[in-house]
Amino acid sequence: MLEDQKNSLENEVKNEVIKKNKVLGNIQLKESDTTNQSNTKSNPLKFFSNAIDHTKNTIETTILQNNLKTIDNEITKLSERLNKKNLEIQECNLKIADAKNNISLILSQRQKGFEIYEKQWINLEEIQKLKQIKIGLANNFSEMSPFDFEHFTALLLQEMGYQTEVTKKTGDYGVDIIAIKNNQRIAVQCKRFQEGHPVGNRDIQNLLGSMGYYRVHSCILVTTSDFTKNAREQSKNSPIELWNKEKLHELVKKHLLKFNINEVFDSIESQKRNAEKKTGGVNKKSQNGTISKEDKGICPRCGGGKMKTRKYCSKCKTELRKGGTFSHVLKSFGAIVKEFEKDSRR
DSSP states (O other): OHHHHHHHHHHHHHHHHHHHHHHHHHHHHHHHHHHHHTTOOSSHHHHHHHHHHHHHHHHHHHHHHHHHHHHHHHHHHHHHHHHHHHHHHHHHHHHHHHHHHHHHHHHHHHHTTEEEETTEEEEHHHHHHHHHHHHTTTTTTTTSOHHHHHHHHHHHHHHTTOEEEEOOSSSOTTOOEEEEETTEEEEEEEEOOOTTOOBOHHHHHHHHHTHHHHTOSEEEEEESSOBOHHHHHHHTTSSEEEEOHHHHHHHHHHHTTTSOHHHHHHHHHHHHHHHHHHHTOSSOBOTTSOBOHHHHTOOTTTSOSOOSSSSSOHHHHHHHHHTOOHHHHHHHHHHHHHHHHHHHHO
C-alpha cells in the first residue's frame, strides 16, 4: 500500500513537471515575441501595433510566471510528501526485516523445543513445571487461603463452561459456589485439606442436605486431599460428584495451565473484589474502619465460636491443623440448625 501511494505521488510530481516545462516554453515564446517587437521602431504604425502586442505579451508572461510559481510550490509539497513516504517505506522495511528475524528465531527455538515464558526461552517441559509451581499444583495449593481456593475453583469451573457465584463466607450452609450449566444448578463445596486427611461421609451428608435450600440439581465436593471409603459409599447413587486431588490437578492442567498464570491470579482477585462489592464487604465496618461489635465474635469457618483478633476461633484453628474433625461437622450442622430456626421464627 505504501508503494502504491509512493507511485501515485511520483506520477503527480511528473505531471507537475510536464506542466512546468510547458509554462516555461510559453514564457520563452512570449519573451522571444517581445524581443522581435522591440526591434521594429522605424515604422511608427507598426511600432504602435507592436507596443500593444508587447504589453499583451508582458501581461501573459506575468501570468505564466505566476503559474510557474504555483507549479513550483506544488512540486515542492509533493516532493516533501514523497520524501516522507520514502521514510515510511524505509521504516516499514526495517520492521519487516526485524519481524522476519524474530520469526526465524522463534521457529528455530521452537524446533529445539523452547518457548517464551516470562520473557525467557525455556524448555516446554520446564515451562509446565514452572506453571504448576506458580499456580500451586506443586504444593497442592497449601499456600492458598480457603477463601482464595474457593475463587480458584470457581475460575476453574468457568473455564469448564459454568457460570459461577461464590457464596458469602458465613452462613453458606456448607456450599461455597453455585455453578450453572445447561440450566442445571450445582452446589459446590471446597475442602482445602492436607494430604492424609480425607473428607468423611458427614461432609457428603451436609452437602446433600443443602440441596433443598439452594434448589440445586446436583453437587460437587472438591478437595485437595481424598475421600474416605465411607464417603465414597455415601456418594453412590446420589447426585454428588467427588473431585479428589488427582482429578482436581488433572482439570487444572487441562483448563488453566494454558493461560498466563499471573492473569489467573488477577482474575481471582477481581472475582473477590466483585464478591465483596455485592455483599458490602465480608465484615461490617464502622466509619473509622474498625470491625463492629456484632461481627467481632463470628468465626468465618464455623459461624460461631469466640474470637477477638484471630482469623478463626481457637477450636477451628486446632481442627484446621488436623485437616478437619468431627467436632467441626457438628458445629457446622449446629450453625445450620440455628439459621433454620431463625428463618422459621420470621
